[in-house]
Amino acid sequence: MLTLLEQLDKGSLWQSPGGIHPPELKQLSNQQAIGRLPLAKQFVVPIPQVGEQARLLVEVGQTVLKGQVLTEGTGFIYLPVHAPTSGTVTAIKAVASNHASGLPVLSCIIDADGYDNWCDLITSDPAALSNDDIITKIKQAGIAGMGGAAFPTHIKLNTASEIDLVIINGVECEPYITSDDRLMREYSNEILKGIEIIHRLLGPQRIIIAIEDNKPEAAQAMQQAIHLSKLPANSTRVTVIPTKYPSGGEKQLIQIITGKEVPSGCLPSQLGIVVQNVGTAFAIQDAIYSGKPLIERVVTFTGKNIHQPGNYWLPIGTPVAAALELVDFRPSTTQKLIIGGPMMGYAIHDPYVPVLKGTNCVLAPSNEEISPDSDEKACIRCGECAIACPALLLPQQLFWHAKAQEYDKAASFNLQDCIECGCCSYVCPSDIPLVEYYRIAKSALRVEAEEKVLAEQAKLRFEARLQRLEDEKLAREAKAKEAAEKRQANMKSSDKDAVAAAMARIAAKKAAQSNEANLQSIVKHDANDSTGVDKKSAVSAAIARAKAKKAAQSAEQFSIENNATQTPSNTHNPSDSVVEGGISQQNLIAAAVARAKAKKAAQNNQAITSDEAVNGLADSSTSDTDPSLNDKKAKVAAAIAKAKAKKLQQTEIASDSADTEPNEDNSITASANGAMAKKTIADDNTDPAEQDKKARIAAAVAKAKAKKLQQVETSNVESQLSSSSITLEQTPNLDSAVLDKKAKIAAAVAKAKAKKLAQQAEKKD
Amino acid sequence: MITHIFVAVAVLTISAIVFGIILGYAADKFKVEGNPIIDQVEALLPQTQCGQCGYPGCRPYAEAIANGDKVNKCPPGGTATMEKLAELMGVDPEPLDQVAQEAVKKVAYIREDECIGCTKCIQACPVDAILGAGKLMHTVIAKDCTGCDLCVEPCPVDCIDMLPVETTLKNWDWKLNAIPVTLVSESLEER
Known part of the structure; x- marks a missing residue:
């Protein structure tokens, strides 16, 4: 039994399940060397491209140089964004994104000045740098996976696990795309320099450069470059694998090279394996040796409607439409533009979206190549999709559940392990867009999971709040108790x-x-x-x-x-x-x-007349015996009367509609006026300072009385009714005895009270 | 004959004691604290704490459901939540009580120049997602807002709006792909 390393050295290959053999159509674009198109006039640089948050370092109107950093940020997967050329920032606004959704994202619009001036570049020799310095440089250069997923490279190269095997992915299994093929043919030495840096960072026992057998020139070029490189002898080899789609998928490639299957939900690094794209290796080399950030990449322009197909170096941020104008693009009436390959790519809504770090291909197929969407027919349960699935899933089952929106059931059939390669859709005789269904189900599951997390957070916050309110209440009570005890003691x-x-x-x-x-x-x-x-x-x-x-x-x-x-x-x-x-x-x-x-x-x-005595508090004011005392009493009475009148007036206004007898209204007004008048008289008699104080006391008394009265009235209207009726009975007598002004006021007050009580009684009834 | 009866009784008695001990031990050892169904129901509820069900929060409603209340009182959860609850509780699904509005997730937004700093919305927020102090401008922590609506009513100056959550690349749903792909020829002519 050979060990894994021996088998790797021997070039043993394993079978990956499923897969298809679509027409390759690579010769369309791989015939001529990577070209360079004239610089576009305007660039659209989305910010941030990788990572969630970043701070802009430029403002509108600012001049930027090629390679200048546009953002800074922190965060685990944040990568800086660089200016693709020299020019002026003319706008920072949301524009359509290079994404299946086409949703607008915040972007820096840079008008090129045409000089293409570089900012200061720091070239360095990797031998003089520490590993940490190299990682930092890779991060600062904004290098993300160039295979399509755009995962930050510095994270992959800084793994905690021990890495035994590095696979350099030059498979490029998807039809049409040839950017990696051309890159390997023309820049094999540079790629090997990048691989040297990866080797130094990860220290693997073996490095395998995997290339499909439909790219013999690339394999040969790489083989030669290995002999020229400084890599340890016998540590690196080129393994040519049979052409099959999707061999270039990370998990599929690992299975083909090592026979190991990456468990569901695990990363390859947990098996001691790291997979890097050849384009990424080239970008690493560029960042370390010449200090250039990742601001351009090779993009394949292909499809029968592009009459100068080929690979071109394009600055990241170049609008797709601007590049299309230069490659003799002749759109048909129902032209679709696809970013990526025909299997996994997505159609864009707007041709003015920018080229991104993961954009390896722009496909403009004619109608003969990719027919317009045909109608979905019923599933005939042929089972072709299950045979083609490279992840060994059950596409039919997933389809039923995804269509019925039973996403949790779809998830129970390991929907999350679907790599969306499109093999099932390709083989489906009923033209069912299976991958579309899976994408819908996946995004629904993702949203559900996010909502669950949010709900959990909301629950925690709610509970924390309840706890806080409870604590505050207890603290308040304890404080009040303490204060009461203190008061008692003092x-x-x-x-x-x-x-x-x-x-x-x-x-x-x-x-x-x-x-x-x-x-x-x-x-x-x-x-x-x-x-x-x-x-x-x-x-x-x-x-x-x-x-x-x-x-x-x-x-x-x-x-x-x-x-x-x-x-x-x-x-x-x-x-x-x-x-x-x-x-x-x-x-x-x-x-x-x-x-x-x-x-x-x-x-x-x-001396006091009997009727004056009847009038209670207020009547004392007329007595001559003790003028100063009487004065005060009068004021208090006036204040009381005033407060009462006010209150009555308020109730009257509130229940205006209920009023039936207008003369009672008048009497209340009269009583209020009377009280006011009396108060004024009383005020005139005393000095202002004393009067002020007294008035305040009076007001307080009146307020307290009013409050008490209100409470009583609401609590037992019945008893009040009887009491006020008696007052009413008595007051006419008083009126007839002495037609005193004060008596009239008292009568009016009493009447109003009675009326109010009657109203309340009515209301209660 | 009589010994048979005694043996039978003795065997039954001994086995009764043995099983009794086992059951007693199991009841003690595997005792379930609280009613697990409440936790299960609560896990299904959206935790907006909005009170639209008539209970002061999601936990009280979960308790009510566990005690036999209807499962269709949660508008934020929508029909999907109602169906899950019905399945869990083994009852028939019923249409939602209130007319389930368009199930668009919303967050509160305070028009900050109009805010007078009364703190009333802060007191109303069940998840402490509003930041501010007396007589100072308030603002909503959008990521913590559950869109429960409870802050809108107490605002004396009506400066709180409920805005639908913006679609970003992160929360974009593939279903939206119904947008027809722009035909390149037309679009190029336009520009």
């Missing part, structure tokens, strides 16, 4: 006393409310009983009424704290209280106390 005893006092006051007030309600009932009782209406009793009755009203008002405010249903019945329903109050002995006692109090108060304030 609180002085006096503060605590103050809180306690406030609590006590609230309790006292509550007690007073219930007492006064009872008192009122008793007073009424008394008033009804006594027939002789002496002045004192009348006054006390009036005061009691006033107090009852006050109590009712405060009850409104405190009904949140109080039991919502009980309080109104205690305070606001005098008729009920009359019955209930009379019965309770406790209430009687309390009433007696209250009566005594009322009497005292009446004696003290004889």
Whole structure:
């Protein structure tokens, strides 16, 4: 049993499965030497060509020299882009790309100045360079695989795996294309210099230059060049392989040369093998020895509609149309332009797309060569495609699933291992464009996979966000808790006393409310009983009424704290209280106390008229006894009134449509005006600084009251309704007694309130 | 005769104990944490976290589906997702609840000169894909945007647009190859 190396030396070959033998048609273009076409007037250089992101180093209007770097960037597979000739950057815009999609991509448009001046080139001797320097130089020269896939060469040459075998791919199995053939014939020594550099970088045990047996001149030229090269003896050999499509595929070639199959999803470097194109070897040599970046390549112009077919050195970025004009291109009526070969190439939508690093052929076939697309017929299950498939897939199965858009099922038949060589489409008797279906399915699967990754990222971000919100909430709570504890600890005893006092006051007030309600009932009782209406009793009755009203008002405010249903019945329903109050002995006692109090108060304030007392807070302002105090009270009352009026007005405006009685509207306006007027009067009387402060206090009080009122109203409309109806009942009496302006305001306010409550009740119903 | 009965009972008892121990051990050893179906359902959902299903995110909807909710409430997933969910849950596929709009993936775009820096969209974004600070211009991190629409509504100045994702060479679909190839003769005459 021979070892692999011995077999390689012997030139043993293995069979690769499948494959076809299409007409080669290479003699069309391989008869004359590689020519050089006159420089195009305008160049289109897509940026970036390899890699995703790059920074432009030039701007519109800038003059560039041939070989000048146009972009810089980082990233694993980034390659710099160079100016193909000297000239001026006239535009940087999106133009149609040399891609099956024809989608516009950002490109640098360079108008050639015709001088073709090189920038400064750094020539070097590879012997004086370290391996890293060479790799860097290869990267800086922007060298990508010239076979078509344009994979960055510096990555392939910088592999971590140990490489035993390097295969230099000069197979060029696709029909029509002869660029590598001519390159090997004419530049074999240069290619060998490139191979020397590859040998130095990778240190393989063997280097095989694989050439198909339809290119005997190229094989001979390479064989001679090996003898002239400095490569170690017996390390390099030319292996001529039988012509079959697609022997030039990387995995197929490895199988033919070594008999090893590259596992699905693996790279050849994992088997210790690297495959490089001959064009790439030439470009490496050019970059190292003469310092020239990869800015031109050999392109085959062929097809029967090109009347000067052949291979030409074309600067990368030359528009295809510009080159076609120089090779006597005579398009037919349904002319297709194909980039690449007839098997794997793609038709371009626009002839003004540029030549790229991977563009090895421009094919302009006549209708006899490649017929216009014929209609797809039904699959007859002949199985020819499965025989032809070089990747040993099941093209029929893939076709069913791809057509039915069951891409995951297609993927389960190893769709990803399809090399899109086109053998199946070529042999299909039903003219089914099988590869098109696979490309669609592949791109759908790729999109799906990308979406999956994005969805995963979105999920992570969403979860991170939820976590963040939760953390923030907990932190906030902890902070609040800490602050509360701190406050508690810092609180002085006096503060605590103050809180306690406030609590006590609230309790006292509550007690007073219930007492006064009872008192009122008793007073009424008394008033009804006594027939002789002496002045004192009348006054006390009036005061009691006033107090009852006050109590009712405060009850409104405190009904949140109080039991919502009980309080109104205690305070606001005098008729009920009359019955209930009379019965309770406790209430009687309390009433007696209250009566005594009322009497005292009446004696003290004889000057005060009973009706003024009824008016509550506001009426104190007219009393003469304590002018300064009264002033303040008046202001507070005014502010309250103002706030109330404002609020009412707002509610009125909001529910304008619900309004039925216009006079009520007027009364509200009147009350608002009245309050304003009163405020103005009060303001005039005091000095501005004090007044300002007071006004602010008043406003705050009013606001708080309004808020409380609103809360109460929304919570128990029913009870409020009853309370306000009572207020309403009382107010007409007041009006008739003294036609005081303030009383009118109070009445208006009360009316408005009642109306509002009624509306709310309606709404609720 | 009676010994046969005893033997039979004894054999059954012993085997019951043995199997009981094996099952008990297996139940402990191979215990499945949580409901695996929820994870499977969630893996199928598009994770836009848009809430169009009526649940606050994709995970809650996955839980709801696992508990028997309908599978047709996910407009961003489209019919394909609905069919996968139906297959997974063993229910009949149903047409989507809402009229499934043209399934074009969109991303939010903030017209930056109009942005007042209110941060409302930042708070609305379920995947933190909007960058900005109070009173400063905001912008969308397009690659992280799921196109859920949730930021559009809170914007007080309506400066957020939902734009379809641009087709590039990376995400180009071969289906678009329906574009007829330009006939070179015509095109050359034009220029």
